Amino acid sequence: MIIRKRVKMAAMAAVSSPRPHPVTKIYCPSHPDAVLVEDYRAGDMICPECGLVVGDRMIDVGSEWRTFSNDHVGKDPSRVGDAQNPLLNGGDLSTVIGKGTGAASFDEFGNSKYQNRRAMTSQDRAMLTAFREINTMADRINLPRNIVDRTNNLFKQVYEQRCLKGRSNDAIASACLYIACRQEGVPRTFKEICAVSRISKKEIGRCFKLILKALETSVDLITTGDFMSRFCSNLGLPKAVQIAATHIARRAVDLDLVPGRSPISVAAAAIYMASQASADKRTQKEIGDIAGVADVTIRQSYRLLYFKAAELFPPDFKFDTPVDKLPQL
Amino acid sequence: MEAGSEPLPLDILITNVVCVFRVRCHLDLRHIALKGANVMYKRDEGKVVMKLRRPRVTATIWSSGKIISTGATSEDEAKIGARKCARCLQKLGFQVRFGAFRVVNVLAVCSMPFEIRLPDFTKQQRPLASYEPELHPAVNFKIKPLTASMQIFSTGSITITDTSGEQSTERAEGARPEMRRKKTETTELLAMAK
Numbered sequence: 001m002i003i004r005k006r007v008k009m010a011a012m013a014a015v016s017s018p019r020p021h022p023v024t025k026i027y028c029p030s031h032p033d034a035v036l037v038e039d040y041r042a043g044d045m046i047c048p049e050c051g052l053v054v055g056d057r058m059i060d061v062g063s064e065w066r067t068f069s070n071d072h073v074g075k076d077p078s079r080v081g082d083a084q085n086p087l088l089n090g091g092d093l094s095t096v097i098g099k100g101t102g103a104a105s106f107d108e109f110g111n112s113k114y115q116n117r118r119a120m121t122s123q124d125r126a127m128l129t130a131f132r133e134i135n136t137m138a139d140r141i142n143l144p145r146n147i148v149d150r151t152n153n154l155f156k157q158v159y160e161q162r163c164l165k166g167r168s169n170d171a172i173a174s175a176c177l178y179i180a181c182r183q184e185g186v187p188r189t190f191k192e193i194c195a196v197s198r199i200s201k202k203e204i205g206r207c208f209k210l211i212l213k214a215l216e217t218s219v220d221l222i223t224t225g226d227f228m229s230r231f232c233s234n235l236g237l238p239k240a241v242q243i244a245a246t247h248i249a250r251r252a253v254d255l256d257l258v259p260g261r262s263p264i265s266v267a268a269a270a271i272y273m274a275s276q277a278s279a280d281k282r283t284q285k286e287i288g289d290i291a292g293v294a295d296v297t298i299r300q301s302y303r304l305l306y307f308k309a310a311e312l313f314p315p316d317f318k319f320d321t322p323v324d325k326l327p328q329l
Numbered sequence: 330m331e332a333g334s335e336p337l338p339l340d341i342l343i344t345n346v347v348c349v350f351r352v353r354c355h356l357d358l359r360h361i362a363l364k365g366a367n368v369m370y371k372r373d374e375g376k377v378v379m380k381l382r383r384p385r386v387t388a389t390i391w392s393s394g395k396i397i398s399t400g401a402t403s404e405d406e407a408k409i410g411a412r413k414c415a416r417c418l419q420k421l422g423f424q425v426r427f428g429a430f431r432v433v434n435v436l437a438v439c440s441m442p443f444e445i446r447l448p449d450f451t452k453q454q455r456p457l458a459s460y461e462p463e464l465h466p467a468v469n470f471k472i473k474p475l476t477a478s479m480q481i482f483s484t485g486s487i488t489i490t491d492t493s494g495e496q497s498t499e500r501a502e503g504a505r506p507e508m509r510r511k512k513t514e515t516t517e518l519l520a521m522a523k
Contacts (some may be wrong), residue, residue: 260447262466
């Protein structure tokens with residue numbers, strides 16, 4: 001945090017900083033209209049007309065040190081304090097007792113005498129713990145900074161509302177992460193969030209619904225296309241197969257071949273069909289592992305798709321295995 | 330079955346009525362467990378479960394005298410079942426006074442003759458309907474400001490929960506026009522696809 005200080009010009013020169021002449025301040029008795037010149041060396045205010053020293057012992061509030069451009073950045077002495085987290089805390093304007101330096105600050109056992117270094121409100125502490133947890137979770141699945149920021153904001157809103165006070169903070173954090181991913185247009189499945197959090201899917205689902213009610217928002221429905229790029233790249237499938245799978249899934253939903261099936265299952269079945277028709281075949285088990293779907297579920301959805309397989313593929317798809325040779329389960 | 334013409338008769342079956350009542354005296358659960366017939370003692374949770382045959386209800390009894398009865402198929406049946414349960418307790422020797430009978434929840438089931446496309450339905454009924462395919466395959470449709478809540482499945486089955494039997498029926502009738510819109514689109518598309 002930079003504390004901007006007014007730097008007074010050197011008073012040796014005749015130029016003084018233009019300041020409006022305050023009524024209650026000092027002025028030269030013989031020249032009341034004269035703007036006083038400050039001599040910073042001696043701390044005096046001098047009248048430029050007659051040279052009378054009018055004020056005495058003026059405190060210079062200029063900076064204590066000079067900073068040069070080629071100085072090491074980390075040692076800039078005019079910056080004080082940590083980076084502020086203004087939106088998400090009560091403002092970082094608290095005073096903390098720093099670590100002791102001399103021998104006198106340690107008692108006989110080697111512990112520092114002043115132990116209570118950080119006096120934060122318990123609210124702030126809970127929020128900071130949650131932010132750290134969110135960061136860890138997001139880090140595990142490589143989520144970008146904007147999603148993490150959105151999650152933090154959501155968590156703060158929910159926390160301040162106190163509707164979900166009884167729920168575990170970790171559960172609320174996981175649910176906020178889920179909502180943030182959805183809102184940013186890159187939804188993660190509940191199972192993916194479960195994988196990086198210690199909370200069960202049920203609890204995250206419950207918190208998710210409660211948060212939506214508390215914040216009075218809603219989220220868009222998930223579509224099959226949201227997950228295609230992620231699942232396909234995790235399986236190492238080429239772009240053509242990914243495009244084909246996306247097309248298959250979309251056509252299947254449009255034709256309403258899979259009513260009532262979760263979009264994840266439909267996506268998994270579409271990937272299976274596309275990969276089986278191409279040179280890069282993947283088994284149901286592999287796809288099930290990546291998507292978090294049971295392979296019987298893939299089999300069920302696949303059967304519904306197989307029925308109309310010929311119409312689902314994109315027109316320009318290169319078949320390694322023709323449609324009639326696709327596995328029938 | 331023409332779309333948008335006169336309303337079809339809907340078969341709305343009440344499948345479950347939950348009610349609470351009090352017997353206005355403390356009950357010794359251990360005594361009930363030992364001497365009562367058709368009871369199950371859940372000591373860890375501090376309750377006794379009593380199952381009656383006719384009407385087929387299950388009553389959960391707490392030692393404070395509060396009883397929850399579930400499984401009845403109509404509100405009158407629920408009352409009869411509650412009274413029967415209180416009578417059983419009276420025969421076991423407790424000074425029972427039947428009071429504070431209140432129907433808490435009525436679950437009704439009905440089935441639309443057509444399938445429903447849930448994503449489109451949800452988009453239309455945005456703030457009232459909530460659909461999370463990962464969590465539950467049905468759309469949760471809350472009819473505000475009333476206390477009713479409906480679960481709509483893609484096969485056309487609907488379950489309605491409400492605090493009173495007549496209200497549930499009303500709700501089902503009321504929600505039908507919205508679903509009818511979805512139905513016509515569905516049947517058209519299915520016809521095109523085939």
